[in-house]
Amino acid sequence: MKDGTLVIHEIYASIQGESTFAGLPCTFVRTTGCNLRCSWCDTPQAFHGGTRMPRSEVLARALALKTPLVELTGGEPLLQPAVLPLMRELCDAGRTVLVETSGEADVAGVDPRVHKIMDLKCPGSGEGHRNRWSNLEHIGPRDEIKFVLADRADYEWMRATIAERRLSERTPNLLASTVFGRLPPRDLVGWVLEDALPVRVQLQMHKYVWAPEATGV
Numbered sequence: 032m033k034d035g036t037l038v039i040h041e042i043y044a045s046i047q048g049e050s051t052f053a054g055l056p057c058t059f060v061r062t063t064g065c066n067l068r069c070s071w072c073d074t075p076q077a078f079h080g081g082t083r084m085p086r087s088e089v090l091a092r093a094l095a096l097k098t099p100l101v102e103l104t105g106g107e108p109l110l111q112p113a114v115l116p117l118m119r120e121l122c123d124a125g126r127t128v129l130v131e132t133s134g135e136a137d138v139a140g141v142d143p144r145v146h147k148i149m150d151l152k153c154p155g156s157g158e159g160h161r162n163r164w165s166n167l168e169h170i171g172p173r174d175e176i177k178f179v180l181a182d183r184a185d186y187e188w189m190r191a192t193i194a195e196r197r198l199s200e201r202t203p204n205l206l207a208s209t210v211f212g213r214l215p216p217r218d219l220v221g222w223v224l225e226d227a228l229p230v231r232v233q234l235q236m237h238k239y240v241w242a243p244e245a246t247g248v
């Protein structure tokens with residue numbers, strides 16, 4: 032793929048549904064394509080298709096939505112080389128930039144001004160063997176590590192990983208989510224309290240806004 036173009040699934044403004052930025056207005060730049068196939072993936076529509084655009088057009092469209100916060104997401108944004116200069120340009124334009132990444136893609140080249148929100152894939156995803164552990168060397172206090180949990184076994188894996196990899200020493204932002212409709216959040220809350228685990232339990236706020244019928248609200 033050429034450095035000057037990106038394949039884009041969609042660019043739109045909404046509220047940020049997850050992370051420590053949850054609830055804030057945010058522009059989402061969703062790239063096409065992912066090299067993983069998590070069992071519970073909720074954006075399979077971004078695996079294929081998309082529109083190839085010059086980087087300058089993606090930048091202009093993201094800035095035109097005027098939110099202080101911009102997130103690169105996917106699919107997996109870091110599969111496309113042009114994402115790195117695009118994020119630099121968004122930072123240069125004064126935006127707070129987030130990138131949601133799978134934990135498999137190499138984060139070494141990401142501009143240090145960008146907040147990396149990096150998954151560590153639990154066994155229930157079916158992609159746990161793809162975690163690129165060397166990425167942890169590039170995770171600092173402004174970054175966030177996210178676990179998406181499908182069941183109790185995933186929770187226990189997360190608990191062990193936090194301890195063995197001393198993740199709290201890298202960042203205070205350890206996020207624990209449940210697979211929507213599969214693991215009741217109240218179960219996760221109970222386990223976290225029982226273990227006094229230093230994680231932030233999060234719900235996917237955008238689903239309560241845009242798909243309330245699925246949430247029982």
Ligand code: SF4
Nearest residue numbers: 065067069072106133
């Ligand atoms: S890494 Fe993200 S986009 Fe890719 S399959 Fe997993 S959940 Fe879906």
